[in-house]
Amino acid sequence: MMKLYGSTTSPFVRRLRIWLSAVEHEFINMQIFDGPDREQLAAQNPAMKIPMLDDDGNVIFDSRVIYRYVSDKLKYPSPSWDQENQLTVIDAVNDSLVQILLLQRSNINTDDDKMYFRLQRERADISLLYLNEQVQQGQFDDWHYPSICLYCLIDWIEFRTLHDLSKMDHLKAFHRANHDRIEVTATDPRTS
Ligand SMILES: N[C@@H](CCC(=O)N[C@@H](CS)C(=O)NCC(=O)O)C(=O)O
Structure with a gap:
């Protein structure tokens, strides 16, 4: 197995x-x-x-x-090139925010005006705005692998309060729409 x-x-x-x-x-x-x-x-x-x-x-x-x-x-179909790019953008935000979290756990103030922190924040901001638009265009209407990855990113950002999502209405709506799926609640980091 x-x-x-x-x-x-x-x-x-x-x-x-x-x-x-x-x-x-x-x-x-x-x-x-x-x-x-x-x-x-x-x-x-x-x-x-x-x-x-x-x-x-x-x-x-x-x-x-x-x-x-x-x-x-399992002979599943490959993702499209658009989906590969979506996965790359999702992973880029994920990687940047993992770095921010590890820095915070190392007692480093990531709000300081430093190039390294600014680059991570700008990537997160621009990538999340891009993903917000992609959700609006219907790219994440189906529950496929990129949608699952996006859900896990958004839910983790909220769980760890890593980035301001207040202007990202479509991302928030996407999060709400998938929140009660059984496999989502079964893997909730707050309770599992
Ligand atoms: N590109 C990797 C990233 C995985 C990753 O960053 N995992 C984090 C946990 S969320 C980790 O193991 N971090 C350990 C470290 O950075 O030392 C993947 O997609 O699997």
């Missing part, structure tokens, strides 16, 4: 848990920042990030590659 290694709070992990909700797999919750789980992660994945998939000894790193691996295995 496929084993998905991750944490309940990571948006990169949650997207796969939701996407795989109808596919038999085991979820292994890790504490990646210290202790024996970190040693296990280092032993299996030199990139030292989650998610990580173990499919009968085939160990695959990175959510995007795991998505490709499972799609290939």
